Amino acid sequence: MDRSAADRPLAKPGILDITPYKPGKAQADGVENPVKLSANENILGCSPKAKAAFAEAAGKLNLYPDGRAGILREAISRKYGLEPERLIFGCGSDEIFQILNQTLLEPGDNMVQGEYGFAAYSIGARACQGEVRMAKETNLRIDVDEMLKCVDERTRLVFVANPANPTGTWLPGAEIRRLHAGLPAHVVLVLDGAYAEFAGDPNYEDGIALAREAANVVVTRTFSKLHGLAALRVGWAYGPTDLLEAMDRIRLPFNVNIPAQLAAVASLEDAEFQARSLALVEQWRPWLAQQIGGLGLEVAPSAANFVLARFAAVPGKTAAEAEAFLASKGLLTRGVAGYGLPDHLRITVGLEEHNRGVVDGLAEFLKG
Ligand SMILES: Cc1ncc(COP(=O)(O)O)c(C=O)c1O
Numbered sequence: 001m002d003r004s005a006a007d008r009p010l011a012k013p014g015i016l017d018i019t020p021y022k023p024g025k026a027q028a029d030g031v032e033n034p035v036k037l038s039a040n041e042n043i044l045g046c047s048p049k050a051k052a053a054f055a056e057a058a059g060k061l062n063l064y065p066d067g068r069a070g071i072l073r074e075a076i077s078r079k080y081g082l083e084p085e086r087l088i089f090g091c092g093s094d095e096i097f098q099i100l101n102q103t104l105l106e107p108g109d110n111m112v113q114g115e116y117g118f119a120a121y122s123i124g125a126r127a128c129q130g131e132v133r134m135a136k137e138t139n140l141r142i143d144v145d146e147m148l149k150c151v152d153e154r155t156r157l158v159f160v161a162n163p164a165n166p167t168g169t170w171l172p173g174a175e176i177r178r179l180h181a182g183l184p185a186h187v188v189l190v191l192d193g194a195y196a197e198f199a200g201d202p203n204y205e206d207g208i209a210l211a212r213e214a215a216n217v218v219v220t221r222t223f224s225k226l227h228g229l230a231a232l233r234v235g236w237a238y239g240p241t242d243l244l245e246a247m248d249r250i251r252l253p254f255n256v257n258i259p260a261q262l263a264a265v266a267s268l269e270d271a272e273f274q275a276r277s278l279a280l281v282e283q284w285r286p287w288l289a290q291q292i293g294g295l296g297l298e299v300a301p302s303a304a305n306f307v308l309a310r311f312a313a314v315p316g317k318t319a320a321e322a323e324a325f326l327a328s329k330g331l332l333t334r335g336v337a338g339y340g341l342p343d344h345l346r347i348t349v350g351l352e353e354h355n356r357g358v359v360d361g362l363a364e365f366l367k368g
Helices: 048-060 070-080 092-104 119-127 144-150 173-181 208-213 241-250 258-268 271-294 319-328 352-367
Strands: 087-091 110-114 131-135 155-161 188-192 217-222 234-238 306-310 334-336 341-348
Touching: 048 258, 048 271, 070 087, 070 234, 070 258, 087 092, 087 241, 092 119, 092 155, 092 188, 092 217, 092 234, 092 241, 110 119, 110 144, 119 131, 119 155, 131 144, 144 155, 144 173, 155 173, 173 188, 173 208, 208 217, 208 234, 234 258, 271 306, 271 352, 319 334, 319 341, 319 352
Parallel strands: 110 131, 110 155, 155 188, 188 217
Antiparallel strands: 087 234, 217 234, 306 341, 334 341
16 A cells, blocks of 8 residues: 555555564453462562662652663663673664664564564564564474475574473574574574573573673573563673674663663672572473473473473363463463464463462363
């Protein structure tokens, strides 16, 4: 349609084909204060030090934040041993994916992600009129050969969440390096480490070492998961200086607010809270997988703070019904049909009572 001849303002081609991002449910009909296990948040809340820093920031609400997030830049650079000029900060890592797409994609270019890849990558790419290529996954896991098959001269970005959402699966460092080695120099490999801290296997690598040496690797991280600061929207990325300089030109000038910067810095210093959050996931993730597996459901091997269960093996018992049944008991989980996984249900690791509630609820559901 000729947009200049239209009788009303029309969105750019492709915008209305984008499926809006669907967040995990926060409410259940007829249940007061349900437990939210639907968005991979931190069930322990956040660091008390972060809370105190946030409260203190109330005295500075009249001021614009430091647009370069100087205190946070310094804190991340110190904690991870990274060059400060190779960092960029965002309103969640979601904003960083958006900026990457905006910086690199022009109409006709493409980006590649796994077939069950995180929705935020493709929304941003489509907004730039880029083509989204979904590489087939094998056993719910990114398949490096399939990813490489999708790459051509118009590919600008390859997105890999490691561990992945919504599957929870992960690739060892050697596979990530093989993927990188197979990419042409003009393609940026984005390694989304939103769940990196939860991946304890010795063969897991967070990609920072690769990003340090390569001219085309960006690692993204977030304060939304382990640090429990999802409400404040703080993400960061480490990458090549020239790419980051380009990205820096188009980000919003004050994209990380003062309370968020101060709370994130305080959280980084709270090793005890981080250890406690990690220990909870390390204790209950395998328990959930084993118990849910014991009910006859398949559970994907997860390295994140959630598990993904498959209902196809139980005739007449669908994932959507299980989600509704658990919700009626005040336990909110996440159906992932929107990711092409209608038989699956994603469950964030909760406190002991929540995890037991999920397993008991599923047992009752499957029996009923
Ligand atoms: C794989 C993955 N990447 C990134 C994000 C977004 O993180 P942020 O809150 O930093 O935008 C999520 C959130 O669920 C995620 O699952």
